[in-house]
């Protein structure tokens with residue numbers, strides 16, 4: 001049933017539309033999707049849960065942000081971009097001591113955030129490193145070295161390049177990495193790279209045809225966003241998204257190599273952490289293909305947990321904006337007008353059928369699943385104990401190539417830790433509409449464990465699992 005919303009009266013203040021012809025043509029627009037399902041259908045789709053005490057003891061979060069700044073007052077168009085990542089691992093059983101009597105201790109705040117921030121700078125427009133002559137050259141080098149230098153969890157652990165290399169299959173690599181030299185790409189005997197061709201110390205190899213460097217990070221295809229003529233602003237959000245999705249994988253891989261804990265305790269630790277990412281579990285645009293190796297890796301971890309009788313990962317993205325969030329707001333308004341109560345502690349999986357009926361149009365009449373090229377999780381709406389909505393993407397319960405994928409992802413029963421996820425959402429009680437970064441929000445509430453490699457406070461974390469040694 002269509003829901004009649006008002007058009008934004010912000011339009012009335014725009015000076016562009018004084019022109020009567022434009023005013024006339026504006027009246028011809030409609031919002032494509034502003035539908036809500038009949039209330040019976042919606043209430044039927046919502047499944048209520050009895051909430052048990054959760055076995056989640058820690059929360060790992062990561063969030064990235066970026067900005068562009070001019071580097072010289074005389075050349076305001078000469079720009080450099082920065083991308084910064086905040087990560088946090090908090091202990092749900094310990095309150096933060098950062099806030100005392102309602103005031104944040106600035107020393108503790110800085111101590112926590114300096115220790116967990118990773119950043120990278122990139123040339124955006126009319127700039128390059130001193131040794132390079134193009135934006136492209138500097139961009140490729142900077143990304144490769146950021147991946148090489150960035151690691152989470154511990155000094156002895158692997159870097160982000162090793163993580164990327166580790167999750168790629170031979171086929172993922174050979175299909176998606178090429179020499180960027182146009183002469184090599186057009187050549188008939190285009191060289192097919194193998195994992196073995198990349199040196200393990202820097203993940204670089206030399207193209208046998210032109211003898212130029214090929215970086216492992218070229219697989220992210222971020223070079224395609226470099227625009228020497230108009231500027232490469234688009235690269236920042238793409239890089240930020242893909243790194244946000246890879247940092248938790250780096251954390252997991254390094255935790256699994258922490259020999260201070262028995263192997264069983266490392267797995268127990270993993271199933272006690274909730275991984276909460278910003279936005280949907282999806283990678284868009286040029287680096288999108290990385291979504292598959294990430295899903296495959298996380299499904300392999302779930303298999304290992306299952307073999308040791310441990311529950312699977314709690315792994316989800318929290319969406320604060322977007323079409324589903326707007327749909328839920330409309331739905332709630334609609335139900336309130338009908339004096340209809342929303343079931344609390346409940347979940348609805350957004351099936352493709354529901355999505356294409358009420359949230360967004362199906363662009364192509366093909367039969368494939370939504371997010372086939374981008375998503376590695378399923379969108380869901382959760383109503384917490386107060387009936388407040390949360391839109392999450394929960395990790396798919398199986399690999400895309402596993403039997404029954406296209407049915408199981410829409411069945412709430414496939415998500416074995418959903419009741420604990422609701423319980424966690426009740427506990428965290430984060431404000432969906434706040435702009436604050438989740439890692440920072442959590443640091444105000446819970447004791448943070450440093451993720452800086454080499455800092456010994458992670459021992460606290462490992463220690464809590466020595467104590468549970470059986």
Ligand SMILES: [Zn+2]
Pocket residue numbers: 179180181184207208209210211212
């Ligand atoms: Zn080449």
